[in-house]
Amino acid sequence: MPTAKKVFRVDELNVQIYRGETELAQNVAEIAQNYLRDVLQQNGKAFVLLATGNSQIKFLDALIALDGIDWQRVTCFHLDEYLGISAAHAASFRRYLRERFHNRVNLKEFHYIEGDTLEPILECDRYSKLLQAQPIDLCCLGVGENGHIAFNDPSVANFQDRYSVKLVKLDQLNQQQQVKQGHFPSLEAVPKYAFTVTIPTICSAKKILCLAPGSHKAKIVQKMLQGDISTDCPVSVLRQYSQTTLFLDEDSASLLSQSTSSHTRKS
Numbered sequence: 001m002p003t004a005k006k007v008f009r010v011d012e013l014n015v016q017i018y019r020g021e022t023e024l025a026q027n028v029a030e031i032a033q034n035y036l037r038d039v040l041q042q043n044g045k046a047f048v049l050l051a052t053g054n055s056q057i058k059f060l061d062a063l064i065a066l067d068g069i070d071w072q073r074v075t076c077f078h079l080d081e082y083l084g085i086s087a088a089h090a091a092s093f094r095r096y097l098r099e100r101f102h103n104r105v106n107l108k109e110f111h112y113i114e115g116d117t118l119e120p121i122l123e124c125d126r127y128s129k130l131l132q133a134q135p136i137d138l139c140c141l142g143v144g145e146n147g148h149i150a151f152n153d154p155s156v157a158n159f160q161d162r163y164s165v166k167l168v169k170l171d172q173l174n175q176q177q178q179v180k181q182g183h184f185p186s187l188e189a190v191p192k193y194a195f196t197v198t199i200p201t202i203c204s205a206k207k208i209l210c211l212a213p214g215s216h217k218a219k220i221v222q223k224m225l226q227g228d229i230s231t232d233c234p235v236s237v238l239r240q241y242s243q244t245t246l247f248l249d250e251d252s253a254s255l256l257s258q259s260t261s262s263h264t265r266k267s
């Protein structure tokens with residue numbers, strides 16, 4: 001079992017640093033597997049909220065390869081989806097999750113956000129009710145370069161949202177990143193709006209595993225851990241939740257000062 005190079009806390013948040021992304025993904029998969037096995041043993045069922053994005057690819061592969069979870073007792077949800085694109089679209093999060101996860105495990109059920117619905121407000125309501133019907137046992141997260149979790153960009157993030165799912169306008173930086181990462185051919189092709197699970201619902205999960213490998217995440221990781229807890233950097237909210245672990249590699253942790261590992265709790 002790979003071990004973290006460094007382990008520390010920032011406020012309530014646990015942080016683990018690994019040498020590289022592969023080691024990080026393997027380790028998070030083992031943590032997720034052990035946790036889900038415990039939940040299944042205790043409750044007979046488990047509810048999981050999954051992220052998409054490049055940061056989740058190796059983790060999902062490793063989790064599936066471990067082959068130690070009775071997926072037939074697991075129900076999955078996902079964090080976000082673009083408004084107005086079909087489930088067959090190359091950039092659809094439903095497609096990503098079907099191909100990279102759902103088609104490869106014998107899952108009880110996967111509830112998808114219907115991004116191409118003609119009634120988006122009703123879809124927010126429908127998905128909110130599904131999420132609220134039971135506690136979420138495990139939430140897996142990535143972090144955007146603008147600090148978003150799910151599609152809670154700084155421009156729309158609210159730590160007190162009353163609803164579980166909302167429709168948001170994507171900010172420009174986020175849209176540019178979707179093009180840079182090759183998900184869309186041009187800025188004009190990126191949808192302007194998306195569905196997102198809100199921050200309070202994400203933070204209500206009993207366990208949160210947040211993966212942020214890669215040098216392109218170094219700046220936002222520094223802001224998240226060394227800046228203020230604020231909607232300017234939505235992921236910083238995780239510093240208030242002790243059930244959360246942030247997994248970094250040497251590249252994403254490269255801008256952290258030595259003193260971060262001894263960061264003191266705010267009064």
Ligand SMILES: O=P(O)(O)OC[C@H]1O[C@](O)(CO)[C@@H](O)[C@@H]1O
Binds near residue numbers: 054
């Ligand atoms: O994993 P990536 O590609 O770095 O993206 C970060 C996060 O942003 C999103 O793409 C948008 O919510 C998530 O799917 C992902 O976890």
